[in-house]
Amino acid sequence: MNPIEGFRLVRQKGFRLVFANFRERILFDAFNGIDTITQVSKDQFTSRPANLGHGLHYSSSWTSEIRFGFGAALKYLGSSFEDYTFIDIGCGKAKVQIAWEQLLRKRGLIQNVLGIDYYDALLGDANSNYQKVLGKDGHFIHADASEVDYPAISTKLIAYLYNPFDGVILARLSEALRPCSVVLIYNNPEHADVLLRSDFQIVTEKPGFHPQGTTIVYARASNKTI
Ligand SMILES: C[S@@+](CC[C@H](N)C(=O)[O-])C[C@H]1O[C@@H](n2cnc3c(N)ncnc32)[C@H](O)[C@@H]1O
Structure with a gap:
């Protein structure tokens, strides 16, 4: 690729990202009258969770990734969808739970919807x-994702992750989820190798032009039912 083509590509991708940010983040907040878009860097955290070094800063998911995950989980689970509890692991400002509840309401479905984050603010x-x-009020748990007793919440879980932490915490989370039947929606799946090594099977995937627009949906049966 010559330098002019390279420059054009960067410019084109830059515009795509600005437009995606508008469509995928700004519209959601404007429509709902809330602020989920403002990022919170780890330097701004006023308390220091033990695994902060393994975690990512706060930023919100793209709306279409949440919709994709919802549609994929509904299709995969069929009539047992409502038996599953939905958890956004590393939920931040609750965009995912709000969007998920809106999708449930639109379809007349009822499900337990929770969020977990290690930063209380x-x-x-x-x-x-x-x-x-x-x-x-929503249901929120203030805890480290790798230390939650998931089967005590439900043995049937739909877990949503927007790349909240590194492979170390993801591997611990994967073990903590072993007793549960899990559908796992992984947006910006930077550590996908960890899930494949811990017996998660890919159900479907959606590649995107940007990591934030890339989502893989996995499933794994409970080790109690195998
Ligand atoms: C990229 S943001 C995703 C926010 C939200 N899920 C969304 O998609 O809009 C990652 C979030 O994970 C949280 N987080 C990072 N490591 C965590 C851990 N070990 N336990 C719980 N939450 C964690 C951060 O505080 C941050 O809010």
Whole structure:
């Protein structure tokens, strides 16, 4: 590729990203009257969770990735979809839970919807966003994702991850989820190799022009039913 072609490609990708940001983030907030788009870097955290070094900063998922994950989980689970509890692991300001609840309501479906984050200040924003849009308190757990007793929540889980942490925590999470039947939606799947090594099978995937627009959906049966 010559330098002029290279420059054109960068410019084209840059425009695509600006447009994607508008369509995938700004519109959601504008439509719902909330702020999930403002990023929170780890330097801005006023408390220091133990695994902060393994975690990523806060930024919100693209709306179409949440919709893709919802559609894929619904198709895969069929009539047992409502038996599963949905958890956004590393939920930040609750965009994913809000969008998921809206998708459930649109289809007349009922499901338990939870969020987990290790940074408590984000959970304050999460609940006020949730209240504002859905008119009720959301269910949020303040904990490290690798230390939650998942089977005590439910043995049937749909877990959503927007690349919240590195492979070390993902591997621990994967072990913590072993007793559960899991559909796992992994957006920006930077450490996908960890899941494949721990027996998750790919259900479907959606490649994108940008890592934020790339999602892989996995499933793994509970080790209690094998
Ligand atoms: C990229 S943001 C994703 C936010 C949200 N899921 C979304 O898609 O809009 C990652 C989030 O994971 C949280 N996080 C990172 N490591 C964590 C851990 N070990 N346990 C719980 N939350 C964690 C961060 O605080 C941050 O809010």
